[in-house]
Amino acid sequence: MRPLSGVFGSHPLLADAFVCHLGITLPDHPLVLPTAFGFDPSGPDDGGSLYVHGSVAARWLVASPGAQLCATVTMLDGLVVGRSAFHHSMNYRSAVILGAGRLVDDPAEKDHALELVVDHMIPGRTATLRRSTRKELAATAVVAIPMREASVKARGGGPGDEPEDVATGTWGGHIPLQLASSAPVPDNDATGEVPDDVAARARSLG
Amino acid sequence: MRPLSGVFGSHPLLADAFVCHLGITLPDHPLVLPTAFGFDPSGPDDGGSLYVHGSVAARWLVASPGAQLCATVTMLDGLVVGRSAFHHSMNYRSAVILGAGRLVDDPAEKDHALELVVDHMIPGRTATLRRSTRKELAATAVVAIPMREASVKARGGGPGDEPEDVATGTWGGHIPLQLASSAPVPDNDATGEVPDDVAARARSLG
Numbered sequence: 001m002r003p004l005s006g007v008f009g010s011h012p013l014l015a016d017a018f019v020c021h022l023g024i025t026l027p028d029h030p031l032v033l034p035t036a037f038g039f040d041p042s043g044p045d046d047g048g049s050l051y052v053h054g055s056v057a058a059r060w061l062v063a064s065p066g067a068q069l070c071a072t073v074t075m076l077d078g079l080v081v082g083r084s085a086f087h088h089s090m091n092y093r094s095a096v097i098l099g100a101g102r103l104v105d106d107p108a109e110k111d112h113a114l115e116l117v118v119d120h121m122i123p124g125r126t127a128t129l130r131r132s133t134r135k136e137l138a139a140t141a142v143v144a145i146p147m148r149e150a151s152v153k154a155r156g157g158g159p160g161d162e163p164e165d166v167a168t169g170t171w172g173g174h175i176p177l178q179l180a181s182s183a184p185v186p187d188n189d190a191t192g193e194v195p196d197d198v199a200a201r202a203r204s205l206g
Numbered sequence: 207m208r209p210l211s212g213v214f215g216s217h218p219l220l221a222d223a224f225v226c227h228l229g230i231t232l233p234d235h236p237l238v239l240p241t242a243f244g245f246d247p248s249g250p251d252d253g254g255s256l257y258v259h260g261s262v263a264a265r266w267l268v269a270s271p272g273a274q275l276c277a278t279v280t281m282l283d284g285l286v287v288g289r290s291a292f293h294h295s296m297n298y299r300s301a302v303i304l305g306a307g308r309l310v311d312d313p314a315e316k317d318h319a320l321e322l323v324v325d326h327m328i329p330g331r332t333a334t335l336r337r338s339t340r341k342e343l344a345a346t347a348v349v350a351i352p353m354r355e356a357s358v359k360a361r362g363g364g365p366g367d368e369p370e371d372v373a374t375g376t377w378g379g380h381i382p383l384q385l386a387s388s389a390p391v392p393d394n395d396a397t398g399e400v401p402d403d404v405a406a407r408a409r410s411l412g
Contacts, residue, residue, distance in 0.1 A: 018282055018285070018296065018383075019280060019282055019296070019298075021227035021229075021238050021240075021278060021280070022238070023227075023229040023236035023237065023238035023276070024236055025231045025235075025236045028274065029231075029274035029275075029276060029304050030229035030230055030231045030236045030238075030274065030275070030276045031229065031276055031302070031304075032227050032228070032229035032236075032238050032276045032277075032278040032302065033278065033302065034227075034278060034280040034298065034300050036295075036296060068234065068235035068236065069235075069236070070229070070235060070236045070237055070238045071238075072227060072238040072239065072240060074225060074227070074240040076224055076225055076240075076385070079224070079327050079328065079387075079407070081328065081331075081390070081401075081404050083335070084335055084336060084338070084342070085320060085321070085324045085331075085332055085335050085338050085342075086338055086339075086342040086345075086346070088324050088327060088328075088331070089242075090224065090225070090242060090327070092225075092240065094240050096237070096238065096239065098235050098237075114291060115291070118291045118294050121285050121294060121296070122285065122287065122294075125287075125291075125294070126291055129289070129290055129291050130290060130371070132290070132291050132292055133292075136290070136291075136292040139292075140292070157393070158391070158392075158393030158394075158396075159393065161395075165336070166395045169397055169398070171392065171396045171397070171398055171399070171400060171401050171404070172392070172393045172395060172396050173390055173391050173392040173393045173396050173400075173404075174390070174391050174393075175387050175388075175390050175391075175404065175407060175408045175411075176387060176388040176391060177224075177385055177386070177387050177388075177411065178385075178386055178387075178388070179282070179383055179384075179385060179386075180383070180384055180385075180386035181285075181381050181382060181383050181384075182381075182382040182383075182384070184287070184379055184380070184381050185364070185379050185380050185381075185382060186364075186377065186378070186379040187363070187364030187365065187378045187379045187380075188364075189367075189372045189378060190364075190377045190378050190379050191375055191377070192375070192377055193377070194377060194379075195287075195377050198287050198377070198379075198381065201285070201381060202381045205381075205383065
């Protein structure tokens with residue numbers, strides 16, 4: 001099996017996506033929450049480690065260690081315009097990762113995981129920042145999910161229309177979609193130039 | 207309570223988003239799958255109806271009627287660049303909708319729901335297409351989720367940094383993100399102009 005971190009070659013899903021949707025079974029219902037993530041293909045979990053983080057007080061984080069979790073990462077790549085309602089679809093890449101959550105309590109691994117989450121958003125960012133304080137680390141919980149058990153899917157291109165619909169001469173194709181950025185916006189306290197790492201991230205998203 | 211369909215005013219989440227992440231509890235684990243959706247604020251379910259569809263053979267669709275479901279819709283609006291790792295974040299709008307799935311078996315409602323799903327992708331699209339065949343309808347299952355019980359969240363703007371980090375003169379702000387489209391791509395069988403509805407959808411995403 002190819003490592004999950006490398007799937008989809010020049011459009012690597014885990015690197016491209018900013019958000020995963022984390023599913024957990026609560027007593028009365030499943031809960032699906034959008035959250036930032038980072039990952040380490042060499043992490044200590046089977047198949048590498050996917051890391052999510054949040055407030056130590058968050059209900060889903062309290063329930064996650066030991067629980068079966070589902071972390072789904074999706075990039076929407078386009079709208080597929082068919083010649084019938086049935087053959088409308090979407091182009092996408094997705095990974096559905098299943099595994100038991102593990103509370104990351106080793107301080108070095110926790111530090112590393114939080115760096116991965118921030119650097120996943122903006123590559124190289126943590127190297128430019130002060131170290132997290134003990135208070136900040138104590139307020140944050142990190143949960144790891146093994147990346148071994150994953151179902152990866154993708155769809156690309158145009159519709160798979162019926163020959164009789166194609167024969168009518170109706171138009172078919174797709175509308176490509178991508179996540180795009182605008183120029184970085186300084187807050188009211190910001191002075192000076194946009195940092196290189198921030199400018200590079202914005203440029204990379206075009 | 208404002209109707210869920212209208213939340214976030216000029217950037218209505220349910221109208222802007224193409225994908226929902228649907229969570230269901232299977233015997234061994236939660237499962238979270240990305241899927242297209244449509245919605246009808248006047249639908250027969252409490253608070254209106256969110257509709258998802260798929261193959262009648264899909265495991266999650268077979269398990270959905272009567273099961274507690276969680277449909278989470280998220281739009282990522284930006285990356286928040288803090289002056290510390292702790293204050294990095296993302297700007298987003300999200301709705302977490304909880305409710306029991308209902309199999310839509312009334313033919314008229316099913317037809318309507320499938321139209322909503324397609325027209326949600328490309329407004330006005332189904333009016334230009336032939337009607338679905340009995341075979342196509344028989345191959346497709348539609349599940350409705352009531353929109354009454356929903357948790358809606360949003361974050362916007364820059365970081366909420368610590369005063370001592372602001373005092374260092376470090377830059378802070380955010381990188382706006384949006385889903386953008388390129389020009390519609392015809393498939394190999396397409397002839398003639400891009401239809402108006404398809405061109406309008408691509409333009410609306412800029």
